[in-house]
Amino acid sequence: MKKMKIILLSTLFIALFAMNVKAHCKLEYPVGGESFKSGESITIKWKVTIAHNTDNWDLYFSSDNGANWETIKEDINVNTLSYSWTVPELNTNSAKIKIVQDNQGTDYNSVSDAFTIKTDSAPTGNKIKIPGTITGTDINLTLQNGEFEFFPGHKTATMGVNGPVLGPTLIVNKGDFLDIKVKNDLNERTTIHWHGMHVSSENDGGPHMIIEPGDTWNPKYEVKNRASTCWYHPHLDTHTDEHVSKGIAGFIIVKDDEEAGFDLPRTYGVDDIPLAVQTRSFDDNYQVEWDVNTDDVLIVNGTQNAYVDVPAQVVRFRLLDGSSQRVFNFGLEGNKDFYMIATDGGLVEKPVKLSRLPLSPGERAEILVDFTGMEGKTISLMSYASEFSNGIYGASSPGPMPGMQLNGYNPNPMNGADFKIIDFVVGQKTANPVTAIPAVLAGETPYSVNDVDDNRNITFRAKSPGMNQLNGDFYINGVSFDMDIINITIPLNNTEIWTIQNNTPIAHPFHLHDVGYYILDIDGNPPPAYAKGKKDTYLVPGRHSTMRIITKFKNFANDSIPYMYHCHMLKHEDGGMMGAFVVVDKSTATNELNSKEGLFLYPNPTRSMYVTVELQDKKERINAYSVIDESGRILSYHIVDKNEISNMYSIPVFNYEKGVYMLKVYSDNKIYSRKLVVE
Ligand SMILES: [Cu+2]
Numbered sequence: 001m002k003k004m005k006i007i008l009l010s011t012l013f014i015a016l017f018a019m020n021v022k023a024h025c026k027l028e029y030p031v032g033g034e035s036f037k038s039g040e041s042i043t044i045k046w047k048v049t050i051a052h053n054t055d056n057w058d059l060y061f062s063s064d065n066g067a068n069w070e071t072i073k074e075d076i077n078v079n080t081l082s083y084s085w086t087v088p089e090l091n092t093n094s095a096k097i098k099i100v101q102d103n104q105g106t107d108y109n110s111v112s113d114a115f116t117i118k119t120d121s122a123p124t125g126n127k128i129k130i131p132g133t134i135t136g137t138d139i140n141l142t143l144q145n146g147e148f149e150f151f152p153g154h155k156t157a158t159m160g161v162n163g164p165v166l167g168p169t170l171i172v173n174k175g176d177f178l179d180i181k182v183k184n185d186l187n188e189r190t191t192i193h194w195h196g197m198h199v200s201s202e203n204d205g206g207p208h209m210i211i212e213p214g215d216t217w218n219p220k221y222e223v224k225n226r227a228s229t230c231w232y233h234p235h236l237d238t239h240t241d242e243h244v245s246k247g248i249a250g251f252i253i254v255k256d257d258e259e260a261g262f263d264l265p266r267t268y269g270v271d272d273i274p275l276a277v278q279t280r281s282f283d284d285n286y287q288v289e290w291d292v293n294t295d296d297v298l299i300v301n302g303t304q305n306a307y308v309d310v311p312a313q314v315v316r317f318r319l320l321d322g323s324s325q326r327v328f329n330f331g332l333e334g335n336k337d338f339y340m341i342a343t344d345g346g347l348v349e350k351p352v353k354l355s356r357l358p359l360s361p362g363e364r365a366e367i368l369v370d371f372t373g374m375e376g377k378t379i380s381l382m383s384y385a386s387e388f389s390n391g392i393y394g395a396s397s398p399g400p401m402p403g404m405q406l407n408g409y410n411p412n413p414m415n416g417a418d419f420k421i422i423d424f425v426v427g428q429k430t431a432n433p434v435t436a437i438p439a440v441l442a443g444e445t446p447y448s449v450n451d452v453d454d455n456r457n458i459t460f461r462a463k464s465p466g467m468n469q470l471n472g473d474f475y476i477n478g479v480s481f482d483m484d485i486i487n488i489t490i491p492l493n494n495t496e497i498w499t500i501q502n503n504t505p506i507a508h509p510f511h512l513h514d515v516g517y518y519i520l521d522i523d524g525n526p527p528p529a530y531a532k533g534k535k536d537t538y539l540v541p542g543r544h545s546t547m548r549i550i551t552k553f554k555n556f557a558n559d560s561i562p563y564m565y566h567c568h569m570l571k572h573e574d575g576g577m578m579g580a581f582v583v584v585d586k587s588t589a590t591n592e593l594n595s596k597e598g599l600f601l602y603p604n605p606t607r608s609m610y611v612t613v614e615l616q617d618k619k620e621r622i623n624a625y626s627v628i629d630e631s632g633r634i635l636s637y638h639i640v641d642k643n644e645i646s647n648m649y650s651i652p653v654f655n656y657e658k659g660v661y662m663l664k665v666y667s668d669n670k671i672y673s674r675k676l677v678v679e
Helices: 002-022 240-245 572-575
Strands: 025-029 035-037 041-048 056-064 070-076 082-086 092-101 109-111 115-118 131-136 138-151 154-161 169-173 177-184 193-195 220-222 228-233 250-253 272-282 295-302 305-312 312-322 328-331 336-342 345-356 355-361 364-370 378-384 417-428 454-461 474-476 488-491 493-502 508-512 518-522 537-540 545-552 562-565 576-583 599-602 608-614 622-628 634-639 648-652 660-667 672-679
Touching: 025 092, 035 508, 070 082, 082 622, 109 131, 131 537, 131 576, 138 272, 138 660, 177 312, 193 312, 228 364, 240 364, 240 572, 250 272, 250 312, 272 305, 272 417, 312 355, 328 364, 328 545, 355 364, 488 608, 488 648, 493 508, 537 545, 545 562, 576 608, 599 672, 608 622, 608 660, 622 648
Parallel strands: 035 115, 131 169, 138 177, 169 250, 272 312, 305 417, 454 493, 488 576
Antiparallel strands: 025 041, 041 082, 056 070, 056 092, 092 109, 092 115, 138 154, 177 220, 193 228, 228 250, 272 295, 312 364, 328 355, 328 378, 336 345, 336 364, 378 417, 454 474, 493 545, 508 537, 508 562, 518 545, 562 576, 599 608, 608 648, 622 634, 622 660, 660 672
């Protein structure tokens, strides 16, 4: 009986005791999200949150997200609320710490979220390749087929420049006169376009400047750009995606005195690091796929799961979205601030403090990140694509609603998700580090709307409406790209506003060759702070959004070889979402053949592929023209597409034999006749 009483009492006692000892604790450091280096000493901290008892603490560690626990230290005195711990030698991003009150089991514990541990000698992932450089004005580039191991142990057929994949960084100075030899050792034709460079159309490397296999193309030009980050890539009609996806792309870094006057990092590969960010699709045999929407492999400078060593100081990154289609939403892990110092067109007025920077295919930006005091730490550059609203290639749905299909797009772990671009592994400072973000830089003065000579409309629409329309093709001003048609003819030195209206459900990056542009407004609102400098590519939102840009077509005129304006989603571009424009210099139209009766015709006599017709009265419009030979036979009668009607038109003459022809131009209320001499 007495024994029974004791058992009852002790049961009661245990129950009471258990109620009294809800001694809860809270881990205060690490809490998760941190990154530690193996061998680093950290102080684990915790606090008591509810009533306390006298039982001691046990500390545990998991390297596999809590599946298995190892003891760090048991029986730590109850009055101690921290413990100094040396981080073990391993690489994991799923490490956790657990504090447990001794003898109380897992009911009374606190577990951190996952944190990262990286060893000194072997950070997780693959060390990035920094492209080699070519300096000087004689530049030799060889386009070649190759093989590259994007996946260890598996060879992928590639195209590269002076190597199997990607190409060297060209480092040039404003004012340099470049003599570039591009030898095509591929067994197919291609072109090389200097994206962002302000050069004449014959040097621009658009679809008309074809380099046949075995041939060498020799563009020669003066560098007129301000200091900036440009790039080069193929631009062959209907094959751009294939040639870029197989690996042809390289940086161009332009330097100038203005940029040199600021205290900015500029030691290439050390504190001035180019990052070509691309996504790719590979088939089951590890071969590159193009003209697809299944890009699920991220590479930076050709490296998967990349890291780069950076010094513990201010570091400059030159970001390029070199993807075929994907838009990235760049940001730093933990929302650490960074500073944009340059857009496509070079330095901006002052650094723009950002936590996010979206870039679409073709766009570049230069950013500064301050790693001061972060020796031994690793921080990831991320794409926070979960923050994209639908209607962007990169969001969870590329159309405004999930039902609008894009073949092969989902499932893809990158779509609408946050993912790592690259790890920055912070090491020691360099000898002469840049330690501060400059307060001011130097921007360019945008063109004034008061100086505008002409306005044009550029309208995007899907070829066929309906739930399948995202699969393309897409039209600009109602037509597909045609190698033989010049869509827009622009007088040299015209300042123009282009209103780009996107009547499709998806955002398209609009790229303008030759001159770049300033964004006036997007749907009536000023552009975001990171898009206020000069751009040459920018994402026009979908669903009837309108972007207005202003630019001036200066320095270069050529009646025959056009420049391009196009969507820089390469699948769309190859599918015809591109147009051609020529810049024409009518000051050369001086003789009798060129100008009379209110009509300019130039060049005339011509050896060009096109001649320009321009009505002096800008309000008059060219509706049609005909070409008649000396025997009176009509060789051509062409009605101008209604989207291309203006007072100017470029007439193709490349099919005509040498000789004298009669050109008839039909305007709204007049027919002009003019002798045309083809030499
Ligand atoms: Cu597009």
